[in-house]
Structures are given as structure tokens and as C-alpha cells.
Amino acid sequence: MQGLMQHWPLLCSKVIDHAAIHHARREVVSRSVEGPIHRTTYAEIRQRSLRVAKRLEREGVALGDRVATMAWNTWRHLECWYGILGLGAIYHTLNPRLFPEQIAWILRDAEDELIFVDLTFLPILEAIAPSVPSLRKVIVLTDGAHLPETNLPGAVAYEDWLAEADEDFRWREFDETTAAGLCYTSGTTGNPKGVLFSHRSNILHSFIAIQPNAMNLSSQSRAMPVVPLFHANGWGIAFSCPMVGAALVMPGPKMDGASIAELLTGERVTFSAAVPTVWLMLLDHLDRTKGALPDLERVVIGGAACPRVVTQAFETRYGVEVVHAWGMTETSPLGTLNVPKPETADLAGEALFDHKQKQGQTPFGVEMTITDDEGRAQPWDGETFGRLKVRGPAVSSGYFRGVGAECFDAEGWFDTGDVAHIDENATMQITDRAKDVIKSGGEWISSIELENLAVGHPDVAEAAVIGVPHPRWDERPLLVVVPKDGAAPTKEALLAHLEGKIARWWTPDDVVFVEAIPHTATGKIQKLELRRQFKDYRLPTV
Ligand code: AMP
DSSP, X not given: OOOOOOOOOOOTHHHHHHHHXXXXXXXXXXXXXXXXXXXXXXXXXXHHHHHHHHHHHHTTOOTTXXXXXXXXXXXXXXXXXXXHHXXXXXXXXXXXXXXXXXXXXXXXXXXXXXXXXXXXXXXXXXXXXXXXXXXXXXXXXXXXGGOOOOOSTTOEEHHHHHTTOXXXXXXXXXXXXXXXXXXXXXXXXXXXXXXXXXXXXXXHHHHHHHSTTTTOOOTTOEEEEOSOTTSGGGGGHHHHHHHHTOEEXXXXXXXXXXXXXXXXXXXXXXXXXXXXXXXXXXXXXXXXXXXXXXXXXXXXXXXXXXXXHHHHIIIIISOOXXXXXXXXXXXXXXXXXXXXXXXXXXXXXXXXXXXXXXXXXXXXXXXXXXXXXXOOBOOOSSSOOEEEEEESTTSOSSOGXXXXXXXXXXXXXXXXXXXXXXXXXXXXXXXXXXXXOEEETTEEEOXXXXXXXXXXXXXXXXXXXXXXXXXXXXXXEEEEEEEOTTOOOOHHHHHHHHTTTSOGGGSOSEEEEOSOOOBOTTSOBOHHHHHHHTTTOOOTTX
């Protein structure tokens, strides 16, 4: 027997409708690309999104078409998302930090014909447009007065283009499993793979995200997503904030410590989300300027392991709660969040910060397991490493165009490519990417744990650990360090700093000092490149 409840398709357009009706005057504040701070509301965002949809339809865009965006977090980018998906087309975010050839490859693979682009990225687009024959219309996210000379196909200023349509438009209706968004993951090997979010997965992901035991968002929140909309579905914030009527503060193109601090205090931000590198810049700025964070209550930190020093500084110096989270584009992206549980409520001091190094628990809607290479489930004892696999209604079931099928198994598990252990309280800790784990004498050494400890040394700006070939042990760890400006740490001092905090056999065989460590387009350490740089390195222990 079927239940007798209405089938109310979970379409993303319903989110902006709800926000516009119930939180009509809630602010959306952006630092514009042109410079000044811009203020609007959810009611206005909805009206302009309707115009985007109507205008796009006149361009010939229809259900299932991909429409690209290469833009910072601003109100215009948000309007584009809702306008595109409200028509049944697919917002396709491009990461401008990728190599231009990679961006061109992705545009061709997605067959985008239209692109919304910020002024900042016009030079990139001008360079690659000749190699993307499908591209016929470039809508520059600015007004006529700021539109520069360009020979891009069909180039037009967004505000002029938008002025040609009114908001007399009804959101299109279709099945909730229809694709809403497309985001390519920046794989370190091979071509990028397209992750295709559906309307349903975005809505369910938002329900997951707003929970008290996740991002804990409400209409009282003033949320600043520093994480760009082009990184892993913008961590879902474009949907979860309007869903509850949280005010949005968007940093536009400026993500340096001073600019972020200015918005956090000036706009009374209570909640923010970003990768660790952003927070390192902010904390450094606050340190130098003796700044404070009077309104900020909570930050979600993920995308890479959150260094202990970041958690400690936020919690002890600024009274801000840190929620360490793990996820990936394929998980929409929230997978786990480290939020307080009764079992860990009594932790204090160093024990609390040890616990906060972990990436946390899965909220309802995400299931996880760890397995060995043969697929056998491993115990949740907080020690045994395994391949981390997840499943749920906002986890990918495949990639765009069917590539990468080997990541998905018959039981619905998606192999994340991460290695983790899970403790008795169901709290997960990432120890490595499967391809970065250091295999020494048949045992695994966590590069992430060594890196976290190394950046805790006061003279270290950044640290990376890679496995270097060793005739006896297969691989041994090499610690690569970028010293802080003006500091000159020694190998002995760094190894002494690790002593007692790790098993003796985890101690790096050598330490090298470099000026910079290579990063990927999403700000992660590029281990592949680093291993290439040190492939002929001869350890002193050989
Ligand atoms: P992306 O899809 O670009 O967001 O990358 C996802 C990958 O980032 C994951 O598979 C992890 O390897 C890594 N990652 C994300 N969050 C964390 C975290 N809190 N700690 C360690 N690694 C993380």
C-alpha cells in the first residue's frame, strides 16, 4: 500500500521562492568585482533570477543544456544559478584556477554554448575561446559602463542583457531527479570528471547541511561562504542559506586576510566556511593587527585537513567554534562534520584538540564504511586504516558521460580515494589520499598527520610529507617545509618537535626546506608534482 502524501518535487527553484516570500528582506551583501559593497535581498534575487531564466530561454537554452559560469561569489552569480536551474538547464561552474587548457577541455566536454563570466576572468576566456567552438555567447557579469573592449563571441554586459527581459516567467517543472548543476573535479591524474548534482540531491543536501549537528543555520545566521561557488557546489550554501532565510555575505574577488576580516566584522557575520589556507591568512592578519571577531560564532573548515594551530587559535583566542568537516565534490559536498556529542563533551585542553583533528561523524543521509583493498569491512577502533567509502542520496552514482565507473560498486558504495580510520564513537579521521599514503615496510604512515604536526612548529609556514623510494622499506617519509618569513628552522629542531607525538618509525628520514609548495586549483598540496620534484632524492638513510 502506498502512503497518501503529496508528491512535491524537490526542485531548487522552490528554495528561492520560499526565501523570497518568507525572508523577503533578508540581506544578500556582496563585495562586487567592480569594488563597492552591493546590497540586495532574497526577494530581488528571485525577481532577477526569473529574468535570467526568461532571457536564457530567448537565447534558445532548454532543459538539460549546460550553461557555464566562471565567477566569484556575488549576488549576480547566485542569480545566474537560480535562473539557469529554474529553466531546467544546468549551472556548470568552472574553476578559474585550473590551467587554461584544462578549462577549455572542460568547456568542450560539457558542450557549453553560453557562459557568464566575471571581468577578472575575461583574459583567460579570451585566450581559450578559439579552442572552444561551441561557445557562442559570453555574458560579462557587469554593467555597460564597465564592459571593456573584447572580441569574444556575442559579448554583452549582463545588466544590459538582463534589461531585455521582465520577470513574468514561471519556473519550469520537471522530475526532481533532473540534473541541476555540473562541477568537474580537479583530478591530479587523467582528465577532470564531471559531477552532476540533481535538484533532489541539492535539496536533500541542504536539509542535511542546516541541521544543528551540521552547519546549524537559521534565519538568525549571517553566513559568509568564503568557499567559492565553483568549489564543490559551493558547499551547498547557495541552497541551505535561502532555505532557512540566513543572510548571505559574499566576499567577491577579495579573499585576503584584511578583506575577509573587514566583512566579518563590518557585516556582523556569525557563520563562515572555507578551506584552511583562507583561515591561516585571516589569523595571520588578526595577529598582526590585534583584531577581534566579536560576532563570529562558528566556522566550518574543510577541503583539506584543518591544522591544529588553526583550531586552537579560533577557539582559545577568538572564542569561535571550529567544525572540522570532510567532503568532496562527489558528496555535494558534505560527508562528515566534527560536532560535539555527549560521548566527547567532557574533552578539554589538548585532548579536545586531538579530537578536533578528526573529520567527524556522518549526518543522517550519509553512510560510510572503511574497507581493505579486497573490500572487506574494517573495524571501527580508531586505528585500523581503510579505504573510505560512502553512499547516500546526495552522493554521486556515476560521473558525467560514464567515465570513472570503477569508483562505484554494486552495493552503491562510492570509493572516495581517501584513507581513514573510524573510532568507537563513529568519528572518522582522514589519514591520507590513497595515492599519497606512505607505505613503509608493509605498514602505512599518514602524511596528513605528520604535516599537521609540522605546521604546529612556530617557524613553519607550510609543510608537506611525501614518500620517497627506499631500498629496504619501499618508501620512507620526507618532510618538505616552507619556513615562515625571516625564520630559519633546522632539521634537528623539526624532528625534535615531532618526537613523542608519533610512533618512532613514522619519523621522517629527512627534512628539506623550500620556498614554495605546489598547490592544485582548489588549494590542496599537489603531492604528485612534489613527488616528481623529489623523485631522485637520495635519503640520508639509504
Ligand atoms: P574536492 O572534491 O576538490 O573538494 O576534494 C575532495 C578531497 O579533499 C577529499 O577526497 C579529501 O581528500 C580532501 N579533503 C576534504 N576535506 C578534508 C579534510 N577535512 N581533511 C582532509 N582532507 C580533506
